Amino acid sequence: MEHEKLYSIGRITKLHGIKGAVILRGSEELSSLLKGQKVIFLKFDGYPVPFFPEETEFLSDDTAIVRFRDIGSPIKYEELPGREAFLSRLKTRRKKNLSIHDLIGYEFIDTRTGLAGKVTGAMDYELNPLLQVNSKNKEFLVPFTESIIRRIDHNQRLIEADLPEGLIDINENAKDE
DSSP: OOGGGEEEEEEEEEEETTTTEEEEEEOTTHHHHHTTOOOEEEEETTEEEEEOEEEEEEEETTEEEEEESOOOSSSOGGGOTTOEEEEEGGGSOGGGGOOGGGGTTOEEEETTTOOEEEEEEEEOOSSOOEEEEEETTEEEEEEOOTTTEEEEETTTTEEEEOOOTTHHHHHHHHHHO
């Protein structure tokens, strides 16, 4: 499998139980990404190695317990924690292939205040992804969360958000310091 055809879905954080299960953490859409998947790839020495989920139990939208079919030798379950997990792009829907970086250039509108701007950057921090938005030559950061981002229209390249009161002020005060 070529690296370009893989889509990162998260990372194995630790072993679970004594029957070869692992904890897989990813984005808030992990549960929908894993449903029906027959192969998950993990990288070893820079190469993707296929693993076949036998059981998947979702602890939340972003965390799952996954038990793979017997992987046998030479790879052992103890080698799995810390490994990034991937799916084949061919097996994911178009919407799921996009990353936060694909939103750069989208128009941005705050539905509450009418503030409009353009997404000029993205910071894909694991626990707090951020969009960088430029509005009237002022840049501010917007947390990329479901509670703030209300809708993304990929056809019109538009993001509608409901910014919390004071968010832009916090950004301006941070720049002054």
